Amino acid sequence: MSVKVRFAPSPTGRLHVGNVRTALVNWLFAQNARIGGQGGQFVLRIDDTDLARSTPEFEQGIEDDLRWLGLEWDERHNQSKRFDAYHATADRLKAAGRLYPCYETGDELDRRRKVQLSRGLPPIYDRAALSLTEDDKAKLEAEGRRPHWRFKLDGRRVAWEDLARGHAEVDTASMSDPVLIREDGLYLYTLPSVVDDIDMGVTHVIRGEDHVTNTGAQIEIFEALGGPVPSFAHMPLLVDANGDALSKRLGSLSIAQLREEGVEPIAITSHLGRIGTSDPLEVAESIEALGQGFAFSKMGRSPARYDEADLKRLNAQALHAMDYNAAKPRLAALGCDLGEAFWDVVRPNLELFGDVEEMARIVQGPIMPVIEDKAFAEAALEVLPETLGADAWSVWTAAVKERTGAKGKALFMPLRLILTGQPHGPDMASLVPLIGRERIAGRLRGETV
Ligand code: GLU
Numbered sequence: 221m222s223v224k225v226r227f228a229p230s231p232t233g234r235l236h237v238g239n240v241r242t243a244l245v246n247w248l249f250a251q252n253a254r255i256g257g258q259g260g261q262f263v264l265r266i267d268d269t270d271l272a273r274s275t276p277e278f279e280q281g282i283e284d285d286l287r288w289l290g291l292e293w294d295e296r297h298n299q300s301k302r303f304d305a306y307h308a309t310a311d312r313l314k315a316a317g318r319l320y321p322c323y324e325t326g327d328e329l330d331r332r333r334k335v336q337l338s339r340g341l342p343p344i345y346d347r348a349a350l351s352l353t354e355d356d357k358a359k360l361e362a363e364g365r366r367p368h369w370r371f372k373l374d375g376r377r378v379a380w381e382d383l384a385r386g387h388a389e390v391d392t393a394s395m396s397d398p399v400l401i402r403e404d405g406l407y408l409y410t411l412p413s414v415v416d417d418i419d420m421g422v423t424h425v426i427r428g429e430d431h432v433t434n435t436g437a438q439i440e441i442f443e444a445l446g447g448p449v450p451s452f453a454h455m456p457l458l459v460d461a462n463g464d465a466l467s468k469r470l471g472s473l474s475i476a477q478l479r480e481e482g483v484e485p486i487a488i489t490s491h492l493g494r495i496g497t498s499d500p501l502e503v504a505e506s507i508e509a510l511g512q513g514f515a516f517s518k519m520g521r522s523p524a525r526y527d528e529a530d531l532k533r534l535n536a537q538a539l540h541a542m543d544y545n546a547a548k549p550r551l552a553a554l555g556c557d558l559g560e561a562f563w564d565v566v567r568p569n570l571e572l573f574g575d576v577e578e579m580a581r582i583v584q585g586p587i588m589p590v591i592e593d594k595a596f597a598e599a600a601l602e603v604l605p606e607t608l609g610a611d612a613w614s615v616w617t618a619a620v621k622e623r624t625g626a627k628g629k630a631l632f633m634p635l636r637l638i639l640t641g642q643p644h645g646p647d648m649a650s651l652v653p654l655i656g657r658e659r660i661a662g663r664l665r666g667e668t669v
Contacts, residue, residue, distance in 0.1 A: 222259030224423050225250050227286075227293075228413060230267045231278035234474040235285045237526055238428070238458055238466065241492040244507075245455060246426045247291045248493055251511030263420060264293035268300045269407045285475040289485045290507045297420070299412050306407050309415045309445065310400070313371065318444050319400060321367030322349035323360045345370065345396035366404070370397040371411075371441060378436045383424070383453035383516040390436025398437045410434060414441045422450050429454040453516055456496055461527040473526075482572040487535035496524025503537040532571065539570040547573075556580035558654070565650040582640045583654045589663040590637035597638055599623045601664040608657050613649035638663055 227243040229235065235243070247262050254260030264286065268274035286293070313319035322345075324332075333343040349370070352360075357367075375393035382388040400411040417425065425435075432454050442449040458466040466473070478488060490503045493510045497518040504510040544560040547567070551557035556576050566579040581587065591597050603619035605612055617635070621627050626634070636648060639660060645651075652660065662669035 221423060222261070223250060223253035224259070224261040224263065224421050225426055226263035226265045226417070226420065226422050228265040228267045228299075228409075228416075229282050230270065230273075230409075231275060231282060232270065232273045233278060233471070234281050234476050236470040236475065237473045237478075237488070237492060238470045240285070240289065240475055240488070241458065241524070242427055242455070243286060243291055244289070244489055244492050245453075245514075248507075248511045248514040249424065249426060249453075249516075251508060252514045255512055261294045262291070263295045263297065263422065265296075265416060265420075266298045266300075267409055267412070268298055269303075269306075269409065269412055271300060274300070281476065285479075288479060289475065289489055291489075295420070297416065299416065302412065302416065302419075303407075305415050305419060306412050309411065310369070310407075313400075313441075313444060314369075316444065318372050319369050320350060320372060320397075321352075321357065322370050322399075323352070323357070323365045323367055324349070342394060343396075344394065347372075347397065368399050368403040369401040371400050371437065371444075373397050373437060374440055378439045380435070380439065380449075380452055383426075383451060384455050384519050385429070385432075385453075385521060388432065388435075388452075388454070390433055392436050392440060395433065395437065398434075410438060411441065414438050414445065417450055418442065418445060418447070424451045424453065426453040426455070428457055430457060455519065456521055456523045458495075458526045459523040461525060461529065463523070463525070466526055478531075482574045483531065484535050484538045484573065487531060487538045490534050490538075491526070491531045495526060495530075496520070496522060501530055501534070503534045503541065505541075536571050539573060540568050542567060551576065554580075558583055561650075562654055565646050565654065569646045579646060582642075582645065582651065585659055585669045587639070587641045587663060588668045589639070589666060590641055591666055592634060592637065594666075596624055596626065596634055597664045597666070600635065600638075601661060604657065604661060604664065606657070608653045608660075610653065613652045616652070 225246040227246050229239055229243070250260040250262040252260070264283075266279055266282070268279065310319055329345070332346065336343045350372075373392040373395060377389050377391050379387065379389045398410055399408060401407055416422070435452055435454070439449055460466050460469070475488070486507065487503060489507050489510060491501070493504070493507075493514070494501050498520070499513060499518055544563045547563050548557060550573060551563065554574070554577055558580055562580070562583060566576055569579065570576060600616075600620045603616065603623050605615055617631060620635070621631055624631075632648070633643065636645070637643060639648070639651070639655065659669050
């Protein structure tokens with residue numbers, strides 16, 4: 221069997237870490253299937269049936285974010301171009317008596333729900349519309365009412381083997397018949413999603429566990445339409461570092477924002493691909509490597525903890541492991557390509573790629589030296605070796621120690637402050653030959669060079 225999955229975002233906002241995790245896990249699953257010789261197609265399906273809320277800008281943003289993360293798609297669709305298929309399917313369901321018109325207003329439904337609750341009954345739609353005669357309907361329409369359309373559930377236990385949750389069941393008798401088409405004619409996502417999954421040959425539906433109940437209804441719709449019913453995986457939702465649901469904060473956790481902050485895509489994909497699994501939370505070499513190790517069997521029901529501190533750690537890991545060839549074009553773009561030796565010295569100190577600018581400034585100047593003891597700086601200048609080879613730092617600091625009597629921190633910290641203007645930074649022994657004698661001498665004299 222050839223695996224085909226889809227990611228179906230609505231272009232009504234920017235992608236955030238929650239929906240990107242869904243996209244990523246779909247992508248990883250497809251990639252893993254491809255490695256295993258089972259095809260592996262990833263479909264991007266823009267869920268833009270809500271024409272009023274969807275915008276081309278958000279659609280473009282989704283594509284940009286996915287591409288930036290390395291999540292390329294094999295096929296791409298817009299649901300807004302497939303209304304004919306939805307109309308035809310709706311007609312079939314109407315003819316089969318599975319889709320029926322209802323005329324209640326929101327207020328009327330609310331009132332009924334309150335009555336049900338006050339009697340201790342579950343607030344399920346009572347199917348009153350099913351007993352409307354053609355005359356009743358004509359009368360309601362003459363009043364100016366437009367119908368919304370509900371799918372008539374079988375009302376039974378719908379069961380499936382969920383790839384992430386194991387055996388899953390939904391009792392559709394405990395659910396209201398879902399509205400598939402609103403009174404303004406808008407298709408809610410439930411029906412288009414099933415129609416597309418069938419037409420596009422989607423084999424696996426992978427999404428968040430907030431869709432479990434929908435799945436019960438959708439499996440009935442798949443069956444009513446003659447299927448085939450795909451496999452399902454519902455992933456535990458994201459929680460924050462304290463274990464609280466992240467859903468309310470997701471809006472502020474956009475990929476665009478992380479990108480702006482300078483976070484590496486591989487740090488994001490490693491984090492989102494591995495939280496909530498039994499894999500160690502380490503940065504992956506590539507997203508292909510993540511896909512290679514992907515398995516739903518590693519994903520339990522435990523919540524996936526999205527922790528910014530972990531993301532930061534993975535980001536640093538990614539930079540520390542980045543080789544010069546990968547860094548070179550980005551260094552050049554920042555005007556910081558000072559060669560491979562420079563990159564090797566600074567990369568263990570990077571938290572964000574952009575930190576490299578500050579480090580390049582230490583090498584190239586200008587740096588305002590911090591001199592706390594002028595006599596110490598003068599003494600250090602007097603014994604500064606003529607040529608600065610690989611062992612310059614140890615030779616020089618030994619001489620400064622002999623001349624001034626300073627040792628340990630009292631020896632190294634003032635030199636660091638003078639040469640770099642900061643109390644922390646890359647290894648001094650490696651930095652010194654890069655900065656060069658002329659600049660070091662200038663900084664020891666108190667010059668901003
Ligand atoms: N647009 C839907 C959502 O984002 C798609 C759900 C699905 O994957 O079926 O919730």
